[in-house]
Amino acid sequence: MASDSKIDKRDDVLPTEGEHKYGDVDFADRTNKKYPIDTPEHVRAAWSYINHKDNAAKYDADEVDVIKERIKKAAKKHDVHIEE
Template sequence: MGTHISRRDDVNPSEGEREYGDVTFADPTNKKYPIDTEEHVRAAWSYINKKSNAAKYDAEEVDAIKGRIKRAAGKHGIEIDDD
């Protein structure tokens, strides 16, 4: 999924890097939703499925973020429920 995610005005990407370090993010543009550990993958899935968080992205961006989280979940042996 190579969908580009737009830079959000309400986010400072440096904060994500400062908080989590040099890790893989489901939203690499804004450094949101780290997916480097099992705990982060589970949290990312929970957060992107909240309407208030998903509403900050267009539908294609949400699909791209969810796809990245699902792939990371597979690598960590986590089963993701689409509901």
């Protein structure tokens, strides 16, 4: 799965809120500025959140795959072990 795949803009999200809250960091969902993956704590939180059905349901299946791939990549970078 290509990590530059498109994630659609969500109507229920203001991307500026994510930027305001976390600053200029890398997000697993770069379009909507959701799921920051810049620290080990954020990586673990992002993985936990995207694996909740209600959060994943807000995306198409391929978008969830992209988000999960980005989180896994960040986990390796930050030496964080996450369970599949």
